[in-house]
Amino acid sequence: MKTIALSLTLLVLATFSFAQFPQSSASDSCCYVTNDLRAAIIDNDRSTVDVKIAKLPNEVVKIRVRDNNEIIHQTRVKKEEIVDLKFDLVNYPEGKYVFEILKKNQVVYSKEIEFNNENIAFAKK
Numbered sequence: 001m002k003t004i005a006l007s008l009t010l011l012v013l014a015t016f017s018f019a020q021f022p023q024s025s026a027s028d029s030c031c032y033v034t035n036d037l038r039a040a041i042i043d044n045d046r047s048t049v050d051v052k053i054a055k056l057p058n059e060v061v062k063i064r065v066r067d068n069n070e071i072i073h074q075t076r077v078k079k080e081e082i083v084d085l086k087f088d089l090v091n092y093p094e095g096k097y098v099f100e101i102l103k104k105n106q107v108v109y110s111k112e113i114e115f116n117n118e119n120i121a122f123a124k125k
Contacts, residue, residue, distance in 0.1 A: 030110035032101060037061065039101045041111040047090045049113055051099060053083040062102040067095060089115040 003025050032039040038054045039061075058078060065073040071088060072092075077083050089097070092115060104106040 034108075037101075037103060037108070039102075039109050041099045041109070041113075044086075047088060047115070049087045049089065049099060051083070051085045051087070051101070054078065055081060055083070057108060059103075062063065062100075062105075064100040064102060066098040066100065067092075072097075078103055089113070 036056050040052045042050045044050055055061050060078045063075045064071055065078055094116045097113045098110055100107045
């Protein structure tokens with residue numbers, strides 16, 4: 001009985017955690033939304049980027065930052081259901097960076113960010 005109660009509690013918490021990201025199907029949306037994964041890549045100000053993920057327990061998701069096809073940062077997340085990472089681009093050289101969310105080693109969502117110490121903006125494709 002305790003196992004069922006704990007499972008139901010975790011299911012409810014996971015469901016509510018997914019509710020924190022806006023749902024949008026617009027092509028310029030800042031979010032990726034499916035039944036088992038929600039992700040957002042958000043430029044906060046002139047030099048920081050937030051990567052937020054809500055996922056199912058024990059599901060593996062990777063966050064990767066690339067510069068000219070070279071991986072400069074990668075984080076693997078399994079245990080955490082809610083992930084909130086902040087990248088300060090002031091420590092990076094000027095240029096274009098691709099922030100990627102991977103599930104089962106496939107890129108499911110990405111955003112290109114252009115940083116030049118004076119501004120930060122999502123690159124238009």
